[in-house]
Amino acid sequence: MKKLLVVLLSVLCVLSLAGCSGGGSGDDNTGTGDGGTVVKIGGSGPLTGPAAQYGIAVKTGAEIAVEEINALGGLQFELNILDDEHDGEKAVNCYAQLTDWGMDVSMLCVTTGPSLAVADMYQEDGVFAMTPSGSSPDIIAKGDHIFRMCFADPEQGVAAADYMAEKGLGTKVFIFTKSDDEYSTGVAASFKNEAAAKGLEVVGEYLFTSDNATDFPAAQAQEAGAEIVFLPLYYEDDTKIIKACQDLGYNPVFFGVDGFDGALEQEGVDVAMFEGVYYLTPFAYSAPDEATQSFTAKFNAKLGNNPNQFAADGYDVVYAIYNALTAGGATADMTTEELNAIMMEQFKTLNYSGLTGEGMTWDASGAVVKAPLVFRIESGALVAAD
Amino acid sequence: MKKITEMLKKVFSKKYRQRTVSYLIVVLAYLIIETAIKTGSISNTIKSLLVPTCSYIVAALALNLLIGYLGDLCLGQAGFMAVGAFFGAVASVFFSRFISGDVPVLILAIIVGGIAAGLCGALIGIPVLKLQGDYLAIVTLAFCQIIKTLLLNLYVGIDSKGLHFSFITDNTNMDPDGILVIKGAIGANVTKKLSSFTAGILLILFALFIIHNLINSKHGRAIQACRDNKIAASSVGISVSRYKLLVFVISAVLTGMAGTLYGLGFSSFKASKFDFNLSILILVYVVLGGLGNMTGTIISTTLLLVIPEALRAFNDYRMIIYSIVLIAVMLISNNAMIMYYLKQFKDHLKKMFPKRRTE
Structure with a gap:
């Protein structure tokens, strides 16, 4: 009896393995970043579990940016943020799925632990990665094309x-x-x-x-x-x-x-x-400038609440990548290595103003240079503290 | 020729069949996957799952030895894995300073991880193995928490002068060439990923070899006697506590080795990964595979690790579907009705292909 169950289970096992590899090979089975008509941006974050709010915020922020960029008609982006459950092991699985999907450029991971677990692999495989909110200095120390959008701890x-x-x-x-x-x-x-x-x-x-x-x-x-x-x-x-x-x-x-x-x-x-x-x-949704207000409105329409810093980080990462790619004359049919080379060159001089800071630049280590802002809560709203 | 057929007959005889099948499944899986890797027809998703799957299989096998043959429930597997992973990480960085070549370093690291976990097993085993059932489960659970908390606050660095340890705050004061291998809450940083699929398969075969040979020996029969009736066993002169400790330590060593393999498969891992949930997860693999059934454990572990990844297409509903699958499998494998139909099906097959009795 047990044996029969074993046989049944093994059949199931083989089937699920087959299903897995079938799903992984995806639409254009050409490996990482060869050809295609869109630039594929991958990444992972906690979309379920106790840290889910951060992953969902980054994902939604990045989606808004991708929609805006695609509406411009130039370089077209495709976004794929997988669920890593705030776990290093799952993040490695996500990374593998993203390479199967044909990722060109990456948003690394939303949280620090998973980012540390996969940063080495990005470095080894030559994929440009910028974490929106992984704030440990150890992440960008893992490689020369691992960058960061938020402050360090x-x-x-x-x-x-x-x-x-x-x-x-x-x-x-x-x-x-x-x-x-x-x-x-x-x-x-x-x-x-x-x-x-x-x-x-x-x-x-x-x-x-x-x-x-x-x-x-x-x-x-x-x-x-x-x-x-x-x-x-x-x-x-x-x-x-x-x-x-x-x-x-x-x-x-x-x-x-x-x-x-x-x-x-x-x-x-x-x-x-x-x-x-x-x-x-670095970000307050109540800030009066037009970019923040338009972002807040779009975010509200998607999720029904106000965006936090993580959402803004996700949005800014996509735009920073977009700015670097367009400034470097990148096209969607370039390989991951070519795109990486362009990004490395552009980020030396890139000066980006977004939701989370004005005139942001990046140093050679991959850290962002911007000033932290202190806010104070007054009658339920954020006010810049002086 | 005659010798070979005789050997085959022996290997597939009732006594040895279970062992042979478990070895064969592992070797077969290895050959299939290795060929697929060589021909490039395997996705990165599967590739990234290989090493963790092997580690979980070894940990589940070790737990199955404890639950299935000794009859004691242990919820400290994650703790032993953590000890193996962290000691293995330190050992790998330490030994790679003197030895070039990945394979010897990996073997040494796995041995160190196994010994460290074995020592922990003995340390916890001596006072608590007088307990049974739920009590033992709770004590081992507490042990797992202690290990996790200790590792969360541990700092270990290596420089030319040797190893530096510090606790709670980083006071390692290393030379500039030093590497901080374990950084408290941030976890361990391994400079080089040493674990490979081949190493994982070899470790599974090693674990199977140890377990099968133990349970089919004189000691194995004594162990099962302890499980079935403690009083009867001690009345015929079997030292129950000695055998309990023996199995507990062997299980801890194997789990520690699994932990090392797991840790060295990632460039960075955190102590908080090795929590109570991981222990329960390994217990689920064992229960689903069947107590005392090593082949079943291997298959159930593989299945339960692959399902969540294969379900990624369902996005938000992934974990719900996974849980439903888990409940369904547990219900089906314990449902008398379904078992009855399966038995009828099996009998039907037997009638269609009557076995030649030569014995």
Whole structure:
């Protein structure tokens, strides 16, 4: 009986393998980037699971950019963002599927861990890649044609400490750090260094992991006499911590980083609690300029909420790639290597103004050069803090 | 000629048939896939799945030894895999400083990963193997959490002076030529991907060899006696705790080796990958394959790893369909009605092709 089941299972197995390879070979079975009439942009991000919001935001932002570019009639793009579930192993599978699909240029991955897992393969195979929001400096260090659109984690820690010291928000700081998240530990580490240099005193740090991110000891921060609570975290945890502090009647200055983006868009959360929170972000949907407003409207039409920084990053990556390709005279029938060479050359001199910054340039390491902006929440809306 | 037929007869005799079939399936799969790679008729998607699949198969085989033959439920497989992966990563970077050539470095790394996981297995096994059933499962689950948390805070660097360790914060203070192999929450960075499909297949064959030879030996019978009736086993002089520890450690060593193979198949991996979910996933492979059934485990692991990738065409509904498939397979393989029809079908086949009895 068991044996028969085994035979049946093996038949199924072979069938599914066949199905898999059949699906993978796709429409034009010519391998990576040979010919074709469109430039294929690949990438992966978490479209399901706890980090899904970031993947979906980047994907939607990039889709808007691709639609706009294709409507211009020049170089035509095709976008394919796969679901990597915020897992390095799945990201490698996604990379393989993308090469089967015939990817020409890549948006790498949305989050840091998966980006690190696949960056080597992009470098080896000579595919140009620019991550919209993978903020660890280790990603671009993996190769000379791995680029980044967002700030690096350490830059954010430094910018936050500088701002606090310059504006005199307080001198005693308490930090909540998620110790199993490289984003959080990276920002916190550079913040502590810069804070010491700027004369801020870190009166305490609470370390937690994703397994115990439920009860936050706000009293610890209060007893330590912290005037500022620094939150190098994503918005779900930020929300819980701010709530825990306010429940105690403790109202310090809350200072978040770009992971705070999205806090105001949560369902069932009273945004009044975020009044007066400072945070770093390169993009605010409420900015009055025309590009931001048009993007916000299109994003709203697609998903029914306001775009965050991740969406803007995704949009900007597609446009930066488009600008570099058109400036380098690229055509859709070029191979991946030729496109990569053009991108490498163009990004040395490219000066791009988009949603997440004016006059962005890139250095040889692949890092973007732009200034972080501090925003403050006033009556439920973002206001540039001065 | 006569000798060969006699050997074939022996190999396919009732006693050895199960083993032979499991080896044959692995070798056959290897030949088919290797030919496909050589002729270029295989997609990158399948290629990227090969090494992880081999690692999961070895880990599932090791767990099946524990559950199927010792009868103890262990939820710490992910922990042993993590130990193997991280120690293997450090060992590979360390040894590649002295040895050129990928194969010897990979073998050494796998041995180091296996020994490290085996030591952990012994360490946890000695105090907890007095527990049984649910209690043991919970303790091993806690062990898995401890390992994950320790690795999340570990920093290991290698420079010309040797290995540097530090904990919670990076105080390794290395020479400029040093490489930080393990970087806390960011995980391990391997300089070179050493794992190959061939290595994976060899490791599966090695695991099968160890498991089959163990369970068909004197010790294997003792182990199964411990599973079936502990009191009866100890009454005939079998040291139950000794055999439990033996199997636990062997299982941990094999899982550690699987972990090394897995880790060295990626250029970067994080400790948070090796969580409770991974342990459960491996348990699912084992349960679906059948307790004590090694061939079934190999097939079920392959199937359950390929399905989520093959379902990418369904986009947003992918994981829902995967879960439904999982439920359906579990229901079908335990449904008496379906089993009855399958048996009838089998009997029908038997009638059509009557076996010649020579024994």
